[in-house]
Every structure is written in structure tokens, then in C-alpha cells.
Amino acid sequence: MESSEQTILQKHLARFIVGEVFNTITEEDILKIKAPGVWEHKSKLLSPGQVKALKSEAQLFKESGLWKILFAELQWLAYKRGYVESKTEADLIAGKLLTYLTNVINTKLNRMIDN
Numbered sequence: 001m002e003s004s005e006q007t008i009l010q011k012h013l014a015r016f017i018v019g020e021v022f023n024t025i026t027e028e029d030i031l032k033i034k035a036p037g038v039w040e041h042k043s044k045l046l047s048p049g050q051v052k053a054l055k056s057e058a059q060l061f062k063e064s065g066l067w068k069i070l071f072a073e074l075q076w077l078a079y080k081r082g083y084v085e086s087k088t089e090a091d092l093i094a095g096k097l098l099t100y101l102t103n104v105i106n107t108k109l110n111r112m113i114d115n
Contacts, residue, residue: 031108036115058112067109074102 031054032040039046039054046054061067082095 031112033111033115039115055112055115058109062109062113071102071106074098078102 028043030041034040037048037051039051078095078098080095081098082092086092086095
């Protein structure tokens with residue numbers, strides 16, 4: 001087997017193992033906001049009381065000093081890794097991934113608060 005074929009097989013095997021064998025999170029594990037006040041988690045519709053409680057928690061968390069510190073730290077680490085200390089393409093990608101992660105969390109909090 002040629003080296004390039006072996007590399008391709010290793011990549012496909014690695015994706016399979018990580019995606020199928022070790023992945024224990026499914027789409028059912030995430031919070032789905034289907035419409036304002038209509039939320040689903042683990043394939044179960046949440047009650048209006050549960051939605052209200054989660055919205056309240058999201059609002060408190062977003063306004064908390066802890067979130068502000070963590071958010072700033074993630075942004076700083078993304079900037080530092082991606083731009084200040086970046087030596088390779090992988091460093092730049094890591095910085096962009098941290099920025100993406102920060103935006104995903106912030107967007108989810110905002111959706112929870114607004115819906």
C-alpha cells in the first residue's frame with residue numbers, strides 16, 4: 001500500500017473512531033429552541049416553568065461577573081494564540097476556534113434570553 005493511501009485510510013479510520021465510537025453526545029443532548037417559549041431537551045418538550053427558569057438562569061449568568069471574566073479570558077486567549085504567538089497555520093486556526101466557541105456560547109445565551 002502506498003504512503004498516500006495509508007494516510008487516507010488512517011484519516012478515515014480516525015474520523016470513524018472519534019465520530020462513532022467515542023462520541024457520546026447526540027443532537028438530543030442539546031437544547032433546541034423551536035419557537036419563543038417552546039424549548040426541547042433530550043427529545044422532551046420543556047414545561048413553561050422549566051423554560052422560564054432556564055431563561056432566568058441564562059440572564060443571571062450573562063450578567064454575572066464570572067461570565068464577563070470568562071468571556072474576556074477566552075477572547076484574550078484567542079487573540080494571543082491566533083495573532084500574538086501564532087507561528088503556524090494551526091496556531092491561527094486554534095485562535096479562530098476559540099473566537100468561534102466564544103461566539104457560540106454568547107449567541108446561545110442571547111437566544112435563551114430573547115426566546
